[in-house]
Amino acid sequence: MSKISDLDIIDLAGTRAKGARPYYFNDPDSDRLLSIVMAVAMEHAVTRQRLDALERLIEAKGLLSRQELDDYVPDRAAEGERGVWTQEYIARILRFVQQETETLRDGVDVDIHAVQDELR
Amino acid sequence: MSKQAPPPSWRHVGRHGVFPQGKLDDASRFDFLANMNRHLATRLSPKVRESFEKRVAPRTEQALGRPLKDRGEVREAMAREPIYQMWSALRRTTMEMRQQAGRAMVLRQLEPLIEKARALNDAAVTLQLDPTLEIPRTACAVDIHCMPGGYHTELVEDDITNGANYDAGIFATTGGMLGRWNDGGGQALAQWLKQKYPAFKPRRILDLGCTIGHNVVPLAQAFPEAEVIAIDVGAPMLRYAHARARSLGVENITFRQANADDLGYPDGHFDLISSAMFWHESSARSMPLQLREIYRMLAVGGLTAHLEQPQYGEDMSLYEQFIRDWDTWNNNEPFWGVMHDYDVRQMVLDAGFAADKYFETTVAGVVDREVFPVAESNGEDYGRAALWTMFGAWK
Numbered sequence: 001m002s003k004i005s006d007l008d009i010i011d012l013a014g015t016r017a018k019g020a021r022p023y024y025f026n027d028p029d030s031d032r033l034l035s036i037v038m039a040v041a042m043e044h045a046v047t048r049q050r051l052d053a054l055e056r057l058i059e060a061k062g063l064l065s066r067q068e069l070d071d072y073v074p075d076r077a078a079e080g081e082r083g084v085w086t087q088e089y090i091a092r093i094l095r096f097v098q099q100e101t102e103t104l105r106d107g108v109d110v111d112i113h114a115v116q117d118e119l120r
Numbered sequence: 121m122s123k124q125a126p127p128p129s130w131r132h133v134g135r136h137g138v139f140p141q142g143k144l145d146d147a148s149r150f151d152f153l154a155n156m157n158r159h160l161a162t163r164l165s166p167k168v169r170e171s172f173e174k175r176v177a178p179r180t181e182q183a184l185g186r187p188l189k190d191r192g193e194v195r196e197a198m199a200r201e202p203i204y205q206m207w208s209a210l211r212r213t214t215m216e217m218r219q220q221a222g223r224a225m226v227l228r229q230l231e232p233l234i235e236k237a238r239a240l241n242d243a244a245v246t247l248q249l250d251p252t253l254e255i256p257r258t259a260c261a262v263d264i265h266c267m268p269g270g271y272h273t274e275l276v277e278d279d280i281t282n283g284a285n286y287d288a289g290i291f292a293t294t295g296g297m298l299g300r301w302n303d304g305g306g307q308a309l310a311q312w313l314k315q316k317y318p319a320f321k322p323r324r325i326l327d328l329g330c331t332i333g334h335n336v337v338p339l340a341q342a343f344p345e346a347e348v349i350a351i352d353v354g355a356p357m358l359r360y361a362h363a364r365a366r367s368l369g370v371e372n373i374t375f376r377q378a379n380a381d382d383l384g385y386p387d388g389h390f391d392l393i394s395s396a397m398f399w400h401e402s403s404a405r406s407m408p409l410q411l412r413e414i415y416r417m418l419a420v421g422g423l424t425a426h427l428e429q430p431q432y433g434e435d436m437s438l439y440e441q442f443i444r445d446w447d448t449w450n451n452n453e454p455f456w457g458v459m460h461d462y463d464v465r466q467m468v469l470d471a472g473f474a475a476d477k478y479f480e481t482t483v484a485g486v487v488d489r490e491v492f493p494v495a496e497s498n499g500e501d502y503g504r505a506a507l508w509t510m511f512g513a514w515k
Contacts, residue, residue, distance in 0.1 A: 019262030
């Protein structure tokens with residue numbers, strides 16, 4: 001039997017249950033993707049709850065009211081910075097879509113196997 | 121449905137001496153999971169039924185040229201329905217996330233948790249482990265309800281990981297409907313006995329498949345003079361159960377690692393033999409055998425009572441049978457469907473009980489209504505709701 005200090009707790013926390021897992025969608029890749037997306041959704045909720053707790057604690061200490069936060073209006077400079085951040089954020093999330101659509105501009109991409117053969 | 125109050129936050133869960141300490145993020149994870157389950161049960165599940173009624177059933181019955189004949193045909197047809205696929209996939213992945221969330225929380229504090237359990241258990245004679253016990257196939261062929269390692273797996277010496285994880289997560293899985301101590305089933309049985317049979321005072325009680333003892337503690341509290349034996353095959357469950365009971369001030373339960381096939385107690389030894397959510401994790405071989413053992417071990421005038429999810433029966437629609445049977449195929453409950461098809465009355469009679477001593481009733485979880493929602497049949501999360509069939513017999 002292991003010692004507690006030897007346990008890989010990250011691995012053990014996420015380990016599978018014995019018994020073949022069913023897949024539900026017509027393509028099992030959709031099951032894979034959904035499971036990852038839902039885990040991200042949960043972690044997003046966890047972050048949101050943490051932020052909410054932080055706001056309430058700050059308010060309770062009288063440093064800032066949540067009304068002030070909700071009523072916050074950025075000045076023009078801040079508005080611009082926040083807009084840029086939002087654009088970058090969306091682009092990061094949709095990077096894959098961007099890269100796939102780049103083939104419209106660039107045509108069919110270089111086949112890596114062909115290059116391997118070429119350079120062999 | 122949209123105005124339904126959210127399930128109570130995980131922070132209301134009862135904290136006894138071995139309950140894992142949850143931080144803010146742990147509570148947020150469990151709250152997310154409870155709300156996911158609520159969403160799936162109340163918003164998406166009705167659409168699954170609608171997709172069956174409006175799309176799948178008409179299309180399939182037209183193709184077959186006859187009505188659907190059993191739940192297997194419903195399952196086969198529904199497997200291609202996108203709404204059902206999405207609901208199932210979300211339900212499965214939500215359960216997997218629940219396991220990971222609970223295990224991560226427990227494992228990072230495993231050492232202090234084991235120390236707390238050791239201190240509470242303190243080599244007591246009321247904790248009887250048997251390292252030579254062969255874990256039955258019913259408990260180890262697959263990890264029941266997708267709980268990694270099942271009831272029995274031990275990672276380290278004196279392990280309680282799976283007991284603590286089990287305890288920590290039920291609250292989220294059931295949306296708090298089992299109450300602060302997850303004991304709504306045991307409370308229901310205790311209340312039923314007190315109200316219906318106030319003169320019944322069992323001296324010896326046996327509880328089968330007790331896991332963390334959450335349903336046997338209310339019985340032990342209701343009958344403080346009784347000697348209570350609670351058995352399970354999983355050592356991590358029993359260590360945790362014993363420490364949990366001790367920290368709740370309950371000392372009249374002996375937790376014993378044993379297989380209910382053969383317990384070795386004398387004939388007529390017990391006045392009350394109970395179980396909660398036990399039989400669906402049994403087998404076609406063990407269930408009749410264990411029912412006969414119950415009859416043998418029960419004293420004349422004694423009672424056996426068992427809480428279970430509802431039986432399917434001929435009166436249940438094929439759709440409801442199919443949806444209730446989801447756990448058989450998708451939640452590592454291999455005996456669930458077989459068990460819920462049984463004529464349990466006939467099985468109890470075959471075990472020796474008289475027909476006029478058999479009973480069957482419906483009970484709802486007994487919980488603190490100020491904090492916890494009432495168990496409802498509306499928007500029931502099939503297989504999870506705190507509404508049970510209770511069956512049994514007097515000897």
